Amino acid sequence: MNNLSKNNKLKSENLDWTLIQKEMRSKLGLEIYESWLKKIDFIEEINNYVLLSVPTRFIRDWITSRYLDQILQVIKIYNKNIIRIELKIIEQKIELKEKSQNYNFQKNNQNISFLKDTYLQYNRIDPNKRFENFIIGPSNKLAFEAALKVSENLSNYNPLYIYGGVGMGKTHLLNSIGLELKKSNKVMFISAERFMYQFVKSIKANDMVKFKEYFRNTDVLLIDDIQFMNGKEAMQEEFFHTFNALLDKGSQIILSADRPPNKLSRIQERIKSRFSGGLVVDIQKPDYELRKKIVEKKTEELNKLYHDQLKISKEIKDFISSEINTSIREIVGAMNRVVSFSRVYNKMPTLVEVKVILKDLLNLTENKVTIDLIQTIVCKFFKISKNEMLSSRRSRYLVRPRQTAIYLTKILTSKSLPEIGREFSNRDHTTIIHSVKTIEKIKSKDPEMEDNINKLKNQILYYNKENEI
Secondary structure: OHHHHHHHHHHOOOOOHHHHHHHHHHHHOHHHHHHOHHHOEEEEEEOOEEEEEEOOHHHHHHHHHHOHHHHHHHHHHHOOOOOEEEEEEOOOOHHHHHHHHHHHHHHHOOOOOHHHHHHHHHOOOOOOOOOOOOOOOOOOHHHHHHHHHHHHOOOOOOOEEEEEOOOOOHHHHHHHHHHHHOOOOOEEEEEHHHHHHHHHHHHHOOOHHHHHHHHHOOOEEEEEOHHHOOOOHHHHHHHHHHHHHHHHOOOEEEEEEOOOHHHOOOOOHHHHHHHHOOEEEEEOOOOHHHHHHHHHHHHHHHHHHOOOOOOOOHHHHHHHHHHOOOOHHHHHHHHHHHHHHHHHHOOOOOHHHHHHHOOOOOOOOOOOOOHHHHHHHHHHHHOOOHHHHHOOOOOHHHHHHHHHHHHHHHHHOOOOHHHHHHHOOOOOHHHHHHHHHHHHHHHHHOHHHHHHHHHHHHHHHOHHHHHOO
């Protein structure tokens, strides 16, 4: 591993990524740099290409479709031999940062015990997740009412077990209960993952007495994502006894999970039985009316934040409400993407642009948007055959559709320049770059061309949906 790192370093010693970042900031502007380009990390330079990393697929697609050529031109200032860029998705490891913070915290506070340190680091209730701003609909009303009852009268339902899919609002409800009850009770709010981490660390430190005292000396225990407590027999044993001790002393226990108790895997039957002994409520997928409420509420919040500078059209709000139906978190994420686009480009996106921005949330995945599909739709639009498009002929009536298909392939897929070239009769990557730049230039000056591009994007992105039976 060390040898590989050394080799990579040798290969890339002539390419100073810090200088390239400064140049990108200068050429593309601070706002674009901070929003998108700052997230790019350098991995290595091999022969005539550079391998870079970004944290998410969405950022990769966005950079690929809008900035990759400009980044390549900046890199070529420092190394003319580089002819292409490859982007790899590498998620940023927040845990490493947390470990570093914990180390510094402990180093500066030697008199604070490990458990107290952990409490300070992880038992943080978010003041923004309150009952007042939890949006209610038929899919979550029962869970909301149960959470409210528990916060008004301890041990009304004990334990309270809330389950539902990812991003449905379970953590928001647990947080709201914690906020209300911590006014007059000792509250412990922790994820199942952190509980396990504490348990293992206590065993290693030979400090189980403190662990037991800490978790059993609370009035309210809230545990998020209990499904992650699977396996680990010794830890489940300790959790079972902690659970019983808290019930015996009248403490309230509230749990959340992504499935009902009887569907939990690799968790002891007696624990699942205890979970089922209280009130079990679920949060279902949000219906259209609830999604609409969430979109309107999010729009209000954003307008307050940006002083009414954002005018999200009814058409876009209705589209997000009807199409993003998996989870509440995805609806909020969709709104944030639209806002991010408007701030970067200083304009609200059109509906077609919104469809491109949200393509992964709309299940318009790359395996549906193929180069063959793009070529077929463009040929049909311009009334030419695919053989004509892929031929070497340079007649004007063929060149423009060919360039349009290349441009759409570049912005709607994450294919590299050489890959695109191969699909267009083995054309050189420089031809691909020229085609993309030509269409961008024409589009900026010709409203009809821009309208045609938008129509084609719409047809390509919704081809599968329109043709489903």
